[in-house]
Amino acid sequence: MRRYEDLAPSQRCIMTPGPVEVDPRVLRALSMPVLGQFDPEFTGIMNETMGMLRELFATGNRWAYPVDGTSRSGLEAAMISLIRPGDRVLVPIYGRFGHLLHEIAERCGAEVSVMHRPWGTVFDPEEIIAEIRRVRPQLVAMVHGETSTGRMQPLEGIGEVCRELDALLVVDAVATIGGVPVKTDEWKLDVVIGGTQKCLSVPSGMSPLTYNERAEARILARKRVERGIRSDDDAFGEDIVYVRSNYFDLGMLQDYWSEKRLNHHTEMTSMLYGLREGLRLALEEGLEARYARHRLHERALAEGLEAMGLRLYGDPACKLPVVACAEIPEGVDGEAVRSMLLDRFGVEIASSFGPLKGRIWRIGTMGYSCRENNVLRVLGALEAALLRQGFAASPGAAVQAALDVYERV
The missing domain is CATH 3.40.640.10 (Type I PLP-dependent aspartate aminotransferase-like (Major domain))
Structure with missing residues (x-):
């Protein structure tokens, strides 16, 4: 009879638009x-x-x-x-x-x-x-x-x-x-x-x-x-x-x-x-405080992505506050970057669907995943993966931009 090991899923930093960390x-x-x-x-x-x-x-x-x-x-x-x-x-x-x-x-x-x-x-x-x-x-x-x-x-x-x-x-x-x-x-x-x-x-x-x-x-x-x-x-x-x-x-x-x-x-x-x-x-945190927390970490993530040299996708006037979409730079293998994030850093971000498949990454700041250490981790990991792909990111700029947001609070 085959012996099955105890279930032991890996610890992940899940920064997708769902599911997120529980x-x-x-x-x-x-x-x-x-x-x-x-x-x-x-x-x-x-x-x-x-x-x-x-x-x-x-x-x-x-x-x-x-x-x-x-x-x-x-x-x-x-x-x-x-x-x-x-x-x-x-x-x-x-x-x-x-x-x-x-x-x-x-x-x-x-x-x-x-x-x-x-x-x-x-x-x-x-x-x-x-x-x-x-x-x-x-x-x-x-x-x-x-x-x-x-x-x-x-x-x-x-x-x-x-x-x-x-x-x-x-x-x-x-x-x-x-x-x-x-x-x-x-x-x-x-x-x-x-x-x-x-x-x-x-x-x-x-x-x-x-x-x-x-x-x-x-x-x-x-x-x-x-x-x-x-x-x-x-x-x-x-x-x-x-x-x-x-x-x-x-x-x-x-x-x-x-x-x-x-x-x-x-x-x-x-x-x-x-x-x-x-x-x-959610109610213990207070709904207004919870919404403000999501807006804060969205802002830190967005400013970090832009400081890294990435372009945010879509009309900024109607941005969903809990998901940031970053355009995949020309010449960068988006799936190779996602694989490196998961395999080397334990960080998961998402690709997209239909006409946006292969064109953008989607990064969620939702619920329990929406916290400062996760935002800083995904920015540092993404920057490292992009540098390995030959993308001309300014080392450290993304994390510093996010830290600036947090220090202004």
Whole structure:
């Protein structure tokens, strides 16, 4: 019989746009004893988690809970539960994850209208508002922070028009929640989906979301419309709900998270511990202080990259504060640099997708990874790797520029 060694993953400095390093206190919470999913002690933890999520999302919504699965599970749950075949859906696209929303909407049977902006830019909200008035969609789906391009879309004013025209506004805030303000109620966002593995520094595996009464009414109306009676194979004549997914049906999930505790699935007990601890730490730090921390380390990283002689990619006016995109210099093998960073320095940064593949590196400053020693480490390691590639970086300039930022605080 083959003998397997004890699991011993390497220690990494993870500076990607997700996943990021997990806070040790979250790892400790993940190791706590498992409780039964209907144990009153555990349902109390569920209720606490919902309360903390409301604070994080800046909302008074009744519904704020996690969907079990990676961030995409929350996106699919929202769209599957809200979109009926034939609904008009508008998707503004300015990077890879807008294309994902487009695909999910099409799989739901929607008539999808799309808008495009060149990668590295975002929309003027008035452009989106004008298209909403033209298309008259039942639902608008858009990305708040696009990690593929390092850009952030302004959302102010869009929700107001969606309310006026009775359209739901669904926002992917996977990359921004916990690192950048997400003002659910103030911006009139109907559904907001977050992720755990980015600015919350919790392992991937849950997708927190929140939705308001407008979205809930659409979910419950859909259930009434799609309710039917089983035919000859139904001995009891029970009602059933024809929704494309049982697992991602928000109408069923909210019953599970309500006081009814209607059984839907076996809850990911340990992951919920981790999410609760990640939320507790975010609220203990204070959301405004947390956002300021992310801005500080973003500035130090960006100034260090520029002092190294690298060009930052994209329109600086709409930069996503938790991801820096640096153009790969001509003549430099971007993947060789990434390999050297990982193999020699234990530092991981990311490449990109589609039209940006091989053109930029993406460096995240998110959650627990977003700290001074990590920023200085990635700058020093990247400078060394570039020098080995023959790039004419000024030795020490990047780290000194970042130190200047920190000393000005």
